[in-house]
Amino acid sequence: MVSVIMATEEKQAGYGGRYAQGFQLYVKLSQEHKAILQCLxxxxxxEEFERIGAGKSHLHVLGVGSGAGEIDTHVLSVLHSSFPDVPIAVDVVEPSTELTEQFKALLATMPQLQKMPFAWHTMSCAEYQKKVQDDGETKQFDLIHMVQMLYYVDDYAGTIKFFHSLLKKDGKLLIVHEGANTGWDILWKTYRKELCSKTISDYLSAGDIKVHLKSLGLQYVERIIPNTLDITDCFVQGSEAGELLLDFMTEQDHFHRSLTPELRAGILDLLRNKCSTVKDGRVLFDCSLSCIVISACSVCL
Structure with missing residues (x-):
């Protein structure tokens, strides 16, 4: 469900153990990063993004929940290629010290980005918002991107409204999130009570995000990122790969040990018959995403 393992707010995402193993397997099999990067x-x-750099003497980018920087560095490389003569400054909000160090190590391998000044904010999204408001900072950004991080905030509309307020004229807020009516959406909303009990206390999809955007009067365009994951091993008894995937997808520590037989059977039935399609005997879970680009200007309600 989460393309970048990230600890935010008071809720700390599991970064380690079986969760991390399951996450790595999920990323490998679903090729989610590749799908996101192609869309980005x-x-x-x-054409919409050409206006970001038009006539600008410099650009300022903010990554929220940047994790180890795989998405951020790609975004910055594309911007650098698009506006080679425009200096780019970067702010990063990421509460995990370990992931921030991995981000810095990745930067060290990318000479084209090393001249960019980085401001590192090792804090949660809520802490950053409080800091900005308490300090009365006026820093604004041409591009703010939030990839798979809204699961961990308590006030979805308030968070979106705050970061939107930091955009410059012609700036863009880019949100990548799990799509509406996908396998993730069906699974976690059907079993919301049983699954939203640890790191995630509630679940929202891109469909829910769009409801908040409309209530805030924000203009946006959406692009669907089709993607599937082969979860056939989840239905093979004794499969370690299948168990790891189930652990990650349901945020459990050993799916078959943690849940009752009735709950396991219900989830497996849902995964096969409601969340997936079967092709050539393989069960393909719908893990499509949504890329939502929000304009700096708003519409009148």
């Missing part, structure tokens, strides 16, 4: 290539080089 299309979006960031489109």
């Amino acid at each position: 290539d299309y979006v960031l080089t489109g």
Whole structure:
């Protein structure tokens, strides 16, 4: 469910143990990062984004929940290629010290980005918001991106409204999140009570995010990122890969030990018959995403 393992707010996402193993297996099998990056290539080089750098003497980018920086560095590389003569400054909000160090190590391998000044904010999204408001900071950004991080905030509308308020004229807020009516959406809303009991206390999809955007009067465009995950091993008794995937997908520590037989049977039935399609005997889970680009201007309600 989460493409970048990240600890935010008071809720700490599991970074380690079986959760991390399951996450790595999920990323490998679903190729989610590849799907996201391909979409970002299309979006960031489109006509709408040309206005971000038009006539600008410099650009300022904010990554929220940047994790180990795989997405951030790609975004910055695309922007650098699109506006090679425009200096780019970067702010990063990421509460995990370990992931921040991995981000810095990744930067060290990318000479084209090393001249960019980085401001590191090792704090949660809520802490950053409080800091900005308490300090009365006026820093604004041409691009703010939030990839798979809204699960861990308590006030969805308030968080979106705050970061939208930090945009410059012609700036863009880019949100990548799990799509509406996908396998994730069906699974976690059907079993909301049973699954939303640990790191995530509630579940929202891109459909829910769009409801908040409309209530805030914000203009946006959406692009669907089709993607599937082969979960056939989840139905093979004794499969370690299947168990790891189930652990990650349901945020359990050993799916078959943690849940009752009735609950396990219900989840497996839902995964096969409601969340997936079967092709050539393989069960393909719908893990499509949504890329939502929000304009700095708002509409009148």
